[in-house]
Amino acid sequence: MSENLQEAAQARTGSVVELAQELIRRPSRGGIDDYGPVLTVLEDWLAARTVPHRRLHDEAGELVGLLVEIPGGRPGTWWTLDACVDTAPYGDETAWSFPPASGDIVDGWLRGRGSADSKLAAAAFCHIAADLLPRASDLHGGLAVLLDVDEHTGGFGGARAYLADEAAARPAGVMIGYPGLGDVVVGGRGLWRATIAVHAPSGHSGSSKTVVGSITRAAHLVRLLDAAELPGVDGGSGFPLPPKLSVTSFHGGQGFSVTPDRCDLNVDVRTTPGFDAHDAETLIRKAVAELDAELPTPCPTEVTTVATWPPFRLREDEQPAAALLGAAAWAGLAVRAKTAGPSNIGNLLAGEGIPATAGFGVPYEGLHGIDERAHLAELPTVYAVYHQTVLDLLQAG
Template sequence: MSENLQQPDKARVVSVVELAQELIRRPSRAGIDDYGPVLGVLEDWLTTRGLPHRRLHGDSNALVGLLVEIPGGRPGKWWTLDACVDTAPYGDESAWSFPPASGDIEAGWLLGRGAADSKLAAAMFCHIAEDLAPRVSQLSGGLAVLLDVDEHTGNFGGARACLADGAAVRPAGVMIGYPGMEEVVVGGRGLWRAVLTVHAPSGHSGSSRTVVGAISRAAHLVRLLDAAELPGAEDGAEFLLPPKLSVTACHGGQGFSVTPDRCDLNVDVRTTPGFDAHDAETLVRKAIAELDAELPVQSPTEISLVATWPPFQLTDTEQPGAALLNAAAEAGLTVRPKTAGPSNIGNLLAGEGIPATAGFGVPYEGLHGIDERAHLAELPTVYAVYQRAVLGLLGG
């Protein structure tokens, strides 16, 4: 451990864990539970310590997060620590070996949904903000802590509300507190998502004439999409993941006696710098043109775009990735930068021109599954790494 990378004392670590326990004991499953109680725990904690914070509201004025803002005493860039405090659902609660909202500690593990993703990180980031408050005169720019909900829905309502908030300073970069000590995610494939609506004349399934229904036409389109050639990993480039196309849902028909006139397909394409959203749409349109030529009908197949995010990848020297990786190295850790296959909030931020890292935290088990837990022995080191990275970015 570098002498310049001081770990928090035992009392500080205990305080982080106690706050995380209180958060875990307030169920905040995305789209299921009221977010008020879990955000209320954070509001009480922040208010008691005099840390400036305010609520964020999204569509229909829904509460979607809290924003903590610690301005430095000197001009400079602002940086954001982000951790979600909503969670995945519990799934089959009878399969858990402890209550999903436990919050207890057993054999060095913090137990319960959100322990890993990402209530422990939220508690840690709040404490780092408190650490900085007495020394703001020495810091340049400022630190924001985004404690967002509506994340596990995929809507990213907290992050979107923060970006849309005219009173919030736009960050120069964001560090997202997902767990895992071996890697820092510095990039991710983008996505192009659409619903394809396939048409056909309806008819009776028992008719003496041959009727090619919408489901059969959609099945043929799926075969065309599955057979489409996508490029491999880009030669000579650091972005080593190839694009990927998946048909993820098929909806059409009802009962047995009617061949339907409509079938909807959900198509998810993961994009790269060498195969972007335009390329994805071009590929899908080509497959549709083949379908409509081979099995023509009066109504052409329709494309309804659902979402598109760009891929992103930070360079070795780009912030805030460089600060986080350097701080981890100073702690004696071997941490790999990683470009992830799934998308994350980093893609949303990339679309806004904001660089982000996603993930560096304590070891974990059961994320989004049963018996979610976070290992606490490494918490002091993870805390010190983030604190060091933030101070480096703020000139502290």
């Protein structure tokens, strides 16, 4: 990595942080806040620097993101930097030691919801786009920056609108700016999610007649699911994580005097190449069939699939992972290629055949929890790594 690029990154840090602070001070909790104010901050910043950008809307016309596009002057492929500017909820604000929308800096930490995930990355990516604009004529393909405001809802509306936009060039790869300095995330487990409706005849809790209610049946199903055998790590696939099954919601009944006729469960199965969505559904339906055989009822248990994403993992020599890993090493960082347990936009992109990295950024604390904050000392290096990565990809054509 050239000294000029490192010096430029150092000089950019102050402006990046200032923009990130303004974004943090505009609450943009997914599904709670209006996204207009936070996107307006970005639009005003980009417009002042004549960086081309436009809003993205979903099929219902809802605002779901902002897209920056820097076309190169030579033929080639497009690459995308992606960062969300909506955030997780604040949770219990009284548990925070500072206001969630403070955006202040204390002891080298940028504080507030979204500082880590991922308003600092959004600010950095906008600056990289602005840096590339004067030299765009010499670059191959182009750079897009996707700023999603429908990420923490799980809808990923910005990414979906971007991929569905016929006017946007389809990217050859995407780099998502989730934080964390020690790893370049090159993969993630997939998921299969379902709701399960467990039925039983209702009855009075004080009746002399014994009733096996829906809650009892649902509890038995949870025990069956907890006891289900899942495969371990499949050494032959090269995927380093095993599948995982979790019951994440259990709800039924009201009051005390009635045993309810329905209890609803949410089930989340994290999948791998060796245990895919079909395997997950087969396992769940086998447990349901066992429940209905052991504790029969006139109305069978219902399984409704809610979401399915494939697992993904890039090879370390596959773009854009190779360029990002190479630039990090060039900057003197000891990083590893990591496959993450949680799913992310990378899984959505994998389903579209688009390779993605899903994390490399500054150190952080409190992501999705209390006292979220991002460490700023490493920001110049992170900025330089992404800038170098983009240059390597766009100069190669």
